[in-house]
Every structure is written in structure tokens, then in C-alpha cells.
Amino acid sequence: MTRIMAIAAGKGGVGKTTTTVNLGSALAKLGKNVIIVDTNLTTPNVGLHLGMHGKMTTLNDVLEGNANIIDAIHIHESGMRVIPAGLHMRYLKTTNPNRIWDTVLDLFGSADFVLLDTPAGLEEGAKAVLNAGEEVLIVTNPEIPALTDALKTVRMAYESGAYVVGAVINKYRKDPKALRKEEIEAMLDLPVIGIIPHDDEVRKSIQAKNPVVLRKPKSPGAMAYKRLASELAGVEYTVPAEGLPVVNALKRMFGV
Numbered sequence: 345m346t347r348i349m350a351i352a353a354g355k356g357g358v359g360k361t362t363t364t365v366n367l368g369s370a371l372a373k374l375g376k377n378v379i380i381v382d383t384n385l386t387t388p389n390v391g392l393h394l395g396m397h398g399k400m401t402t403l404n405d406v407l408e409g410n411a412n413i414i415d416a417i418h419i420h421e422s423g424m425r426v427i428p429a430g431l432h433m434r435y436l437k438t439t440n441p442n443r444i445w446d447t448v449l450d451l452f453g454s455a456d457f458v459l460l461d462t463p464a465g466l467e468e469g470a471k472a473v474l475n476a477g478e479e480v481l482i483v484t485n486p487e488i489p490a491l492t493d494a495l496k497t498v499r500m501a502y503e504s505g506a507y508v509v510g511a512v513i514n515k516y517r518k519d520p521k522a523l524r525k526e527e528i529e530a531m532l533d534l535p536v537i538g539i540i541p542h543d544d545e546v547r548k549s550i551q552a553k554n555p556v557v558l559r560k561p562k563s564p565g566a567m568a569y570k571r572l573a574s575e576l577a578g579v580e581y582t583v584p585a586e587g588l589p590v591v592n593a594l595k596r597m598f599g600v
């Protein structure tokens with residue numbers, strides 16, 4: 345069965361796109377058949393995170409009735425398939441987001457996971473991607489403004505009949521001022537199913553247009569995304585032995 349899952353937040357810049365591309369890549373590496381869709385029609389970023397832009401058929405072409413969904417599916421080197429959104433300014437006036445859900449439903453049966461990168465905010469574009477029968481994964485940061493917007497998104501998701509699977513705390517730092525996991529769980533009334541540390545390799549990977557799980561698979565950010573993918577796929581996460589400091593120290597000691 346295809347699981348359609350929106351990656352949503354309310355607040356901008358918390359890490360929705362970063363989570364979508366890394367979760368998609370990590371699930372593909374677990375052998376899952378994955379399609380990620382950029383439903384952020386106002387500030388589309390999936391193609392930019394993956395180096396997949398330029399002249400290619402996009403979700404906008406499909407929504408405007410100029411292309412078939414099949415033509416908008418492009419294969420990424422991780423094995424996942426990607427439906428990018430168009431970058432051109434003119435799409436802001438010409439593409440109507442209201443048919444997004446019907447288009448996404450056409451992908452039902454074509455993948456194990458269809459992950460939707462969603463726009464920030466709580467307006468029409470964000471509402472259009474929250475629908476009955478869908479799963480929603482909330483991305484937030486350990487600070488009050490992100491959390492209050494996340495809470496509004498959770499409410500909006502429930503109103504639309506979607507099922508919220510849990511929250512991911514992204515850009516997590518050991519900081520006494522940061523909100524704790526338990527506080528976030530209590531405020532959202534949701535389980536936190538992933539904690540992704542603030543990791544400079546994540547930012548560098550965006551610059552390199554290559555998700556951190558592929559570019560630096562042993563970095564703390566990548567390992568956290570792989571753990572989250574395992575959790576969602578229901579498979580056991582195995583830490584790569586080379587990533588463990590104690591293993592590295594032993595190897596150095598024995599000169600291997």
C-alpha cells in the first residue's frame with residue numbers, strides 16, 4: 345500500500361525540504377520505492393536541494409493541464425523519484441494549487457512512500473496538501489515560534505481528516521534555552537519520532553545539492569535521518585560501525 349505523507353511545519357525555514365529529501369533518499373537506500381513531490385508552489389526548493397532543475401517537466405505543467413504526471417517524474421541518483429515544481433515567477437499567477445491532491449492521488453499504487461514537501465504558512469497552498477487519509481509528519485525546531493506554528497498545522501491537519509504520525513525536532517542543539525523533547529511532546533500532544541541535530545554538514549550538503557545522507561552518511565545529521573527513515577519504514581536501524589567513535593579509536597590503536 346502506498347503511504348502518502350506530507351512533511352509540514354507552519355513556520356518557514358525549519359527544515360521541511362531538508363527532511364523531505366533526506367528521508368526520501370534514506371528510504372530509497374532501505375530499498376523502498378519512493379516518490380517525493382514538491383507541493384511548495386510559491387517557493388519551490390526540492391529541485392534546488394537535489395540539483396534537479398532547469399528545463400524539465402514539473403508539477404506546474406501537470407496542474408496546468410500541459411503534461412501527464414508520468415512526464416513530471418524524474419529519477420534521482422539515490423533511486424528515489426522526484427516531481428519538482430517550476431521555479432519561474434509566472435507560475436505564481438498561472439498555477440492553481442487546488443488540484444494538487446487529485447494529482448497526488450494519481451500516484452497511489454506507484455510507490456511505497458509518496459512524500460510531499462509542503463509550503464510554510466496556513467493559507468490556501470498549505471491547506472491544499474492536507475487531506476483525509478493522508479499521513480502528516482510535523483517538522484519543528486526547539487523554540488517557541490516554531491512550536492506554536494507547528495501546533496496550528498497539527499490542528500489544520502486534524503480538521504482536514506489527516507493523521508499526524510509524529511513530530512521531528514530539527515536543528516536540535518544542547519542548549520539550556522532550547523525546548524526539551526518532553527516539552528515539545530506535551531505541547532503538540534504527539535510523539536517525537538526523530539531528533540535531527542544542528543549539523544553543519546547538513547547545510548554544506550544543501551550547497552553541494554546532495555542530501556547529507558548520501559554526501560556524509562556517517563555525520564550526526566545523516567545518521568539521525570536514517571534512524572527516522574528506519575522508524576517510519578518499521579525496520580531496525582543499525583548504526584554503521586565505522587561511525588562509532590569507540591570503533592574508530594580501537595581501529596587507530598590497532599593500526600587498521
Ligand SMILES: Nc1ncnc2c1ncn2[C@@H]1O[C@H](COP(=O)(O)OP(=O)(O)OP(=O)(O)O)[C@@H](O)[C@H]1O
Pocket residue numbers: 353355356357358359360361362363384387389463464514515516540541542543544546547550565
Ligand atoms: N539539521 C540541520 N542542521 C543545520 N542546518 C540546517 C538543518 N536543517 C536545515 N538547516 C538549514 O536551514 C535552512 C532551511 O532549511 P529548509 O529549506 O529545509 O527549510 P524549509 O522548512 O523547507 O523552508 P521553507 O519554509 O522556506 O520551505 C537550510 O538552508 C539549512 O541551511
Ligand SMILES: [Mg+2]
Pocket residue numbers: 360361362384389461
Ligand atoms: Mg522548503
